[in-house]
Amino acid sequence: MKRRIKRFGVVQTAAMFALVYFVFMAILMIPIGLFMTLAGLSRFSEHYSFLNGFGSGILFLFLPFVYAVIVFVMTAIACLVYNLIAKWIGGIEVEIADEIDRTKNPFQ
Incomplete structure (x- = not known):
């Protein structure tokens, strides 16, 4: 059935x-941010500033939130555009199969 x-x-x-992308980004970025923060705290050389490592580590910890906001806005815009275009051409066509519930009568 279409x-x-x-x-x-x-x-x-x-x-x-936004929530799906937040979870994906948190899985990726929070460990990286923690590693970079610890690396920034442990390196004290004249060529490597304390705030460089620490600041970039903190940035990675906040990236999932920023990414979720951006994805929310872009998805909302995409949905609005889709809804507008779907009025003109009818939308995406999908084919759906009806499943038979075999728990009531297993011999169907």
Whole structure:
């Protein structure tokens, strides 16, 4: 059975994508940020400033939040554009199969 996606809920879709990307970025960036912060605290040479390592480490800790905000805004804009275009051409067409519930009658 073919169905069309007529519209996306803008806020719900944007929030979902922002949270997914926040989790991915947190998994990647928080360990890097902690490592860079510790590296910045442990290196005291005249060519390597204390704030360079520490500051960039702190930046990596905040990147998941910044990335989530950017993804939220961009996804909201994309959903608005999709909803506008879908009114004109009908949206994305998908084919959905009905599943048979075999728990009620296993011999169907």
